[in-house]
Amino acid sequence: MEHILTLGFLATTIGATWRLATPIIFASIGEVVSERAGVLNIGLEGIMLIGAFVGFWTMYETGHLPLAFLAAVLSGVAAGLVFALFAITIKANQIIVGAAINLLGLGLTSFLFRTYLVHTGQGVRIAPAIDIPLLSGIPYFGAPLFKQNLLVYSTLLLPPIVGFLLYRTSFGLTLRAVGEHPKAVDVAGRSVALYRYGAVLIGSGLAGLGGGYLTLAHANQFVEGMTSGRGFIALAVVVFARWSPAGSFFVSLLFGMFYALQLQLQAEPSIHIPYQALQAMPYLATIVALLLVRNRMDAPATLGVPYRKA
Amino acid sequence: MAGQTLLRIENVHKRFGAVIASAGASIEVREGEIYALLGENGAGKSVLMSILCGVLTADEGRIVCRGVELQPGSPEEAVRRGIGMVHQHFMLVPNLTVAENYVLGQGSPLRVLSHMKAVSARIRELSDKYGLDVRPDALVRNLSVGEQQRVEILKVLYHGIDLLILDEPTAVLTPQETDRLLELLRDLVADGKTVIFISHKLDEVMRVSDRVSVMRDGKVVFTTDTSATNPRELARMMVGRDVLMELPREAARQGEIVLSVRDLACNNELGLPAVRGVSFDVRRNEIVGIAGVSGNGQSELALAMSGLAPATAGSIRLNGEELCGLSPAAINRRSFAHVPEDRHKMGIVLPLPLTENVILQRYNRPPFSARGLLRSRAVEDHTRDLVQRFKVKARDIDVPIQTLSGGNQQKLVVARELARHPDFLLINQLTRGIDIGAMEFVMQEVLKQREAGKAILLISTELEELFAICDRILVIYEGRIIGEMPPDRSRLDEIGLLMAGKEPSARSAGSEPVRVH
Numbered sequence A: 001m002e003h004i005l006t007l008g009f010l011a012t013t014i015g016a017t018w019r020l021a022t023p024i025i026f027a028s029i030g031e032v033v034s035e036r037a038g039v040l041n042i043g044l045e046g047i048m049l050i051g052a053f054v055g056f057w058t059m060y061e062t063g064h065l066p067l068a069f070l071a072a073v074l075s076g077v078a079a080g081l082v083f084a085l086f087a088i089t090i091k092a093n094q095i096i097v098g099a100a101i102n103l104l105g106l107g108l109t110s111f112l113f114r115t116y117l118v119h120t121g122q123g124v125r126i127a128p129a130i131d132i133p134l135l136s137g138i139p140y141f142g143a144p145l146f147k148q149n150l151l152v153y154s155t156l157l158l159p160p161i162v163g164f165l166l167y168r169t170s171f172g173l174t175l176r177a178v179g180e181h182p183k184a185v186d187v188a189g190r191s192v193a194l195y196r197y198g199a200v201l202i203g204s205g206l207a208g209l210g211g212g213y214l215t216l217a218h219a220n221q222f223v224e225g226m227t228s229g230r231g232f233i234a235l236a237v238v239v240f241a242r243w244s245p246a247g248s249f250f251v252s253l254l255f256g257m258f259y260a261l262q263l264q265l266q267a268e269p270s271i272h273i274p275y276q277a278l279q280a281m282p283y284l285a286t287i288v289a290l291l292l293v294r295n296r297m298d299a300p301a302t303l304g305v306p307y308r309k310a
Numbered sequence B: 001m002a003g004q005t006l007l008r009i010e011n012v013h014k015r016f017g018a019v020i021a022s023a024g025a026s027i028e029v030r031e032g033e034i035y036a037l038l039g040e041n042g043a044g045k046s047v048l049m050s051i052l053c054g055v056l057t058a059d060e061g062r063i064v065c066r067g068v069e070l071q072p073g074s075p076e077e078a079v080r081r082g083i084g085m086v087h088q089h090f091m092l093v094p095n096l097t098v099a100e101n102y103v104l105g106q107g108s109p110l111r112v113l114s115h116m117k118a119v120s121a122r123i124r125e126l127s128d129k130y131g132l133d134v135r136p137d138a139l140v141r142n143l144s145v146g147e148q149q150r151v152e153i154l155k156v157l158y159h160g161i162d163l164l165i166l167d168e169p170t171a172v173l174t175p176q177e178t179d180r181l182l183e184l185l186r187d188l189v190a191d192g193k194t195v196i197f198i199s200h201k202l203d204e205v206m207r208v209s210d211r212v213s214v215m216r217d218g219k220v221v222f223t224t225d226t227s228a229t230n231p232r233e234l235a236r237m238m239v240g241r242d243v244l245m246e247l248p249r250e251a252a253r254q255g256e257i258v259l260s261v262r263d264l265a266c267n268n269e270l271g272l273p274a275v276r277g278v279s280f281d282v283r284r285n286e287i288v289g290i291a292g293v294s295g296n297g298q299s300e301l302a303l304a305m306s307g308l309a310p311a312t313a314g315s316i317r318l319n320g321e322e323l324c325g326l327s328p329a330a331i332n333r334r335s336f337a338h339v340p341e342d343r344h345k346m347g348i349v350l351p352l353p354l355t356e357n358v359i360l361q362r363y364n365r366p367p368f369s370a371r372g373l374l375r376s377r378a379v380e381d382h383t384r385d386l387v388q389r390f391k392v393k394a395r396d397i398d399v400p401i402q403t404l405s406g407g408n409q410q411k412l413v414v415a416r417e418l419a420r421h422p423d424f425l426l427i428n429q430l431t432r433g434i435d436i437g438a439m440e441f442v443m444q445e446v447l448k449q450r451e452a453g454k455a456i457l458l459i460s461t462e463l464e465e466l467f468a469i470c471d472r473i474l475v476i477y478e479g480r481i482i483g484e485m486p487p488d489r490s491r492l493d494e495i496g497l498l499m500a501g502k503e504p505s506a507r508s509a510g511s512e513p514v515r516v517h
């Protein structure tokens, strides 16, 4: 029990928190962009899975890591394009299209994996940890925090970049207006559909990257259904963070912490809690979080509502 | 003052399914004039103007501006040619600032918004020039309707528009705000701009316009110089018959008290006191008016009475039963009907069909439901009946209510509430956006309810509406009722002073004294 209260334990937990939050940070910040434009993409889970699989496959075939990440992003964009085609152009119900994307993601990746890759059994080379000089030398905290791979570090840049895009550019302004009052944008002479496509593709590209992270930086293998609900957790994060990119970063860390604690505590022999109960922690946290957010006032006004031109 | 032809709309046709919104409408607007467009609800005024500014595309016909034919369906092109519109239902994004709304859709999407300081400065400069009092960094959702409208007008000016289209700009304004607006239109014309002005209020049209056209059934049926016509003729042209400007009504009878409000207080959205101890009674066979400049607690009073906002003190009794603390649904089940101030926010659900909007409060009660199932026949019959009786112009009863013109939406809301046969009727803005023919009709219907023994509270910023049907008028100022007046047009000045929070000092001899609470 004493182990848990040590600085070492704390430092490792924080490091693991950040690492485990990373895919959720990518997916949730992407979803912020999409939802700000009024499109609720619950297909994140499926898109992440596709990203994870395509990233892994590309790496397995080519051994080229940047190319594998690129493939993960592009496969996410492709899945997003399918979603956008149905949800925006055809104006189908966004929840149903999202659910279909989730099923497609799970089914397609499982099928392809079993058909082509299941016998391989070997892992791929994953993104190497980068040692930040000086900082990584800090006692206790240095190694767990400052020996991470590039993607983990990049999550620090994502909130300011997306924040800048949303709040400081004409594109972002119009995008937010599209989510609140699409008709005003239409009357101002901009295409609502085009902006929604843009937002969905950015969102699904980031979800694809989050998926790629799982196979190319976290594990070195693809496993069927390996996203295990991270896409849905990212959806909850967006609500909890009130559609703010910076907020999503911090709320993702909170969820990452539950993943980290769960792993750390399982490895702790002195704790006698069934591991299943520990594994349920992030999901329980999600439910509690969603119950806490009662005020939906900040939701974009037309979230989930297709826009019909007169 | 009217110069050469600036713009010609030639033979424009537009239909929505079976509804013909424009049937060969043609108008001509001259440089530097104020051109008024009149017409009943659903005559096709808004549609024609939306076609002019590129928001809708005509099926047929063309628009020529300064000798150049406009490319149809392109708002950018219209703006480039100097045509801009303030829509009947505003086009401002509520959670953006005023300045952000102004740059929305301007310039390259990739542009970084580093120029917002300059935009704000320019807005302040224009706002000062025209005396519009627009603050560039205010959030639109925190602005009153009157303020939002000034924001919309300045937005059009900011975009360098010289043909300004205003679609029923005065429908939501107080008399004072209206006066300011009409003055502004004069200033704009003096500044070399041209204005197209849509209104249902004939006195405004007479006061401000140079020429006027009347539309009926998608066509322009009458055009004249304003100086060569009078309200009676315009009304006849619009409606096709003479319109009563004075409604006959029975003398006031004193029934027993139906609704009794005592020391009611409540807060506004920001938690600040808005209604500060209001007391009044409404009796059977009585219409009590509440006059006041908007923003003096009327909205909050109506919200508190209908249970949509909590009262902080006081009581509201309907037939002796306390309403304070009841939910809106519970109040709805009592004999209480409510025509809300903002039909889009509280009166109707825009994407739902007429039928479902009509039964919003009663869907789960007979005759509309039996054993937990909706009885669509009863719903349809009821809707059809209301649509016919109130002459609501709609393609069918199962179209989304948002496809109706503004005035027709309002008519349906009023029809729905009157049809509930409540003991007490709370009406906040009765005729907002309704044309004069329909206004006469709706007012008569409300008077019929009065004769039938109902108690009615009419909150209005339109003094004309109050004078026409009320038995007595209470004046509200800063959340308090500061006086009671008879509905006597000759005492307009006194009411005006009370509405501005001043004690009327000069009382004409012989008139009934003002009762100050």
Ligand SMILES: Nc1ncnc2c1ncn2[C@@H]1O[C@H](COP(=O)(O)OP(=O)(O)OP(=O)(O)O)[C@@H](O)[C@H]1O
Binding pocket: A310, B016, B019, B020, B021, B039, B040, B041, B042, B043, B044, B045, B046, B047, B048, B088, B393, B394, B395, B403, B404, B405, B406, B407, B408, B433, B435
């Ligand atoms: N998007 C739409 N879809 C279907 N019908 C429409 C649509 N827009 C307008 N209409 C119909 O076209 C007709 C003309 O409408 P319009 O809004 O121009 O009337 P209006 O003269 O502005 O009336 P009001 O004074 O009530 O605002 C109406 O019958 C309306 O129901």
Ligand SMILES: [Mg+2]
Binding pocket: B045, B046, B047, B088, B167, B405, B406
């Ligand atoms: Mg209209």
